[in-house]
Amino acid sequence: MTRIQDIYASRAAAGELHHDPAQEAVLPELDRIRAALDKPVKKGLFRKPPEPPKGLYLWGGVGRGKSMLMDLFVESLNVPVRRVHFHAFMQEIQDGIHQARQQGVEDSLAPVAEKVAKEVKVLAFDEMQITDITDAMIVGRLFEILFKAGVVVVTTSNRVPDDLYKNGLNRQLFLPFIGMLKQKMVVWELISPRDYRQNRLSGAPVYFTPVNDDSRQKIREVWEHLSGGEAEKLVLKVKGREVEIPQFRNGVARAGFYDLCGRMLGAGDYLALAEAVKVLILEDIPRLGRSNFNEAKRFVTLIDALYEAKVRLICSAADVPESLYIEGEGVFEFERTASRLREMQSEDWAS
Structure with a gap:
């Protein structure tokens, strides 16, 4: 399978993008995830499924190429992946919870999260940021279910994880989610001088x-x-x-x-x-x-x-x-x- 580093080099040589040392430095991290997902899973009655690779939280200033790198990553994958803006994804989750409640489901988040986990192996988010208190109270358990199911998360953001939901109402209840992100994902700052x-x-x-x-x-x-x-x-x-x-x-x-x-x-x-x-x-x-x-x-x-x-x-x-x-x-x-x-x-x- 072609490495993301090779795709990047090929497109830079063709003039489709510019060589950028800050972007090139993060490519091995994306290839690490891609390679781990490409490994065949040995099946057996008593075999424990392998631990999924750590995801990636790629943050930095606007216009630095985070979304372009995400495009290359998604393009390279051979597993079910969904690329979606984080706001749009959370809106879908809230709508699903509402529907589950109308149907009398006691734990309305569980079936919504489990449905996502069955459909994809990788979630690729654009612009993770959390300003809505409803999202802030949902994401902890939502991501706990997704990570437990082996879903790998790769996201871009303009904020370091510690600044998510900064100064938000009841933020102390949100802090464990930040700890979970740091445990399950490599946090990488994209520092490029070019916008x-x-x-x-x-x-x-x-x-x-x-x-x-x-x-x-x-x-x-x-x-x-x-x-x-x-x-x-x-x-x-x-x-x-x-x-x-x-x-x-x-x-x-x-x-x-x-x-x-x-x-x-x-x-x-x-x-x-x-x-x-x-x-x-x-x-x-x-x-x-x-x-x-x-x-x-x-x-x-x-x-x-x-x-x-x-x-x-x-x-x-x-x-x-x-x-x-x-x-x-x-x-x-x-x-x-x-x-x-x-x-x-x-x-x-x-x-």
Whole structure:
């Protein structure tokens, strides 16, 4: 079976990716897991199944190539594997628990976790982060069942394990989960000086106006470039409510203006979004004023959340920032938003 190190070297030689010593250093860890999973299991009545290999918790700054390395790993496997964003996975688990409870199952988590364990040998998570108290109270026992069943977990994250659910409510109940991760997974920090996501956007326009066929095509091209043409829905849990983002891939989200500003969303929702994504593609921002005052207020709140979290914004709009909001209550307050929209267009802003 071809090693991940050989796949990486081949693609670097072909110019499909750049040699990066920080990325190359972690490849033997991924090959360790792949090789252990490839070993044939000797079956027998009294044979004890071998211990599964330790997984990998790969963390580091945004744009360092964690998701690309995960793609190579998943591509190399010959065992049942599921690649999924951690938020989406936990949403499925919560939905499964709810259904089990409706059916009168006393231990509603067990059948949900056991079903996952029967379907896959490897779980490959993008962006493990835990901000929701419901997730925080579930993950300990969930992962205990998965690990006991021999499921190998490989995950990326922007946070070191000790910072998961940091300052969360009842965090002391969550701490054993962190200990379990450290026991069952190798924790590896990817320290690369290059931000590849920023490099892909370097010198490229990020604000398209007016909204027409040409700008829509350019937005589509940016999305294809950043996402590879693949996407899933992202569902954020905020105080018991669900906030759905239509398209998401590798830290990049794509939504229309009315998806985010035409709904009854508030600062907490936008902060959760800013926490979960690194790039937001926002399409079809209209002119703002008296006729859509509530939407305009939400847009201001959204931009504030993205700005403070240093989320890169790529958008299409009816006009330049200074001309988006020119009449009605709120014009004065929008001057700050227009200024931030201008600042967020600069090449080095998010760095």
